[in-house]
Amino acid sequence: MNKITITIDGPAGAGKSTVSRSLAAQIGYVYVDTGALYRGVAYEIKKAKLDYKDHEELVKLLKEIKFDCKMQKDAFKLISNGNDISDKIRTTEISMLASAVSALPEVRSGLLGIQKDIAEKYNAVFEGRDMGTVVFPHAQHKFFLIADLKIRAGRRYKESAENLSKKSSDNLENLNKIEKDMKKRDHNDSTRVESPLKPASDSIVIDSTNLTIEQVVEKIRNNLLIS
Numbered sequence: 001m002n003k004i005t006i007t008i009d010g011p012a013g014a015g016k017s018t019v020s021r022s023l024a025a026q027i028g029y030v031y032v033d034t035g036a037l038y039r040g041v042a043y044e045i046k047k048a049k050l051d052y053k054d055h056e057e058l059v060k061l062l063k064e065i066k067f068d069c070k071m072q073k074d075a076f077k078l079i080s081n082g083n084d085i086s087d088k089i090r091t092t093e094i095s096m097l098a099s100a101v102s103a104l105p106e107v108r109s110g111l112l113g114i115q116k117d118i119a120e121k122y123n124a125v126f127e128g129r130d131m132g133t134v135v136f137p138h139a140q141h142k143f144f145l146i147a148d149l150k151i152r153a154g155r156r157y158k159e160s161a162e163n164l165s166k167k168s169s170d171n172l173e174n175l176n177k178i179e180k181d182m183k184k185r186d187h188n189d190s191t192r193v194e195s196p197l198k199p200a201s202d203s204i205v206i207d208s209t210n211l212t213i214e215q216v217v218e219k220i221r222n223n224l225l226i227s
């Protein structure tokens with residue numbers, strides 16, 4: 001049976017995760033956080049103390065990684081070789097490493113199968129960078145979220161402050177550092193040769209700078225109704 005795929009791409013902090021989760025919950029679709037997969041690869045590379053520029057070692061490691069995604073109502077859990085690593089992949093170090101390794105073709109192609117398998121089985125909201133352009137060019141509904149850098153950095157800062165008790169020393173990051181890292185990641189993600197961050201030509205671009213999450217979700221739902 002043909003399943004429906006909704007893609008939501010955009011830079012870090014544009015509101016993709018919250019919007020995608022909320023949309024998926026409202027319309028009864030599964031939510032798929034593809035950034036978690038790249039973070040998972042970065043985590044395993046770090047754990048193995050691997051030089052990711054060593055092609056052979058990287059390919060070997062990629063073959064050994066077995067990801068399993070648990071798609072819950074409002075959460076996405078990443079199980080790597082039997083271990084739930086969802087809470088370990090949100091550090092600044094893993095963010096930057098994920099951005100670097102996501103530029104590698106071996107890593108991108110290694111993660112294609114798992115994403116396509118999910119889309120074959122479920123109606124899903126996929127959140128990422130290249131969902132509408134490369135992974136699901138024929139998705140029925142494509143959206144691209146943007147927002148001003150300062151607003152995006154402010155949102156991330158707020159998130160890390162709110163999670164102070166749950167997270168590690170990462171929370172000591174200040175707003176400027178978050179903004180600087182975000183700018184660097186935006187640059188990495190949008191200038192790489194492989195699947196750069198950019199809106200698909202048939203995507204609907206939504207600027208969330210002055211919108212609440214609810215307003216963005218509503219805009220998306222209105223577009224789902226008319227298409």
Ligand code: DC
Pocket residue numbers: 012034035036038039095098099100102103127128129130131185189
């Ligand atoms: O969405 P995120 O911040 O969790 O993503 C982490 C990194 O993974 C991000 O810097 C870019 C990369 N990524 C990607 O290249 N393609 C995707 N579909 C999702 C994430």
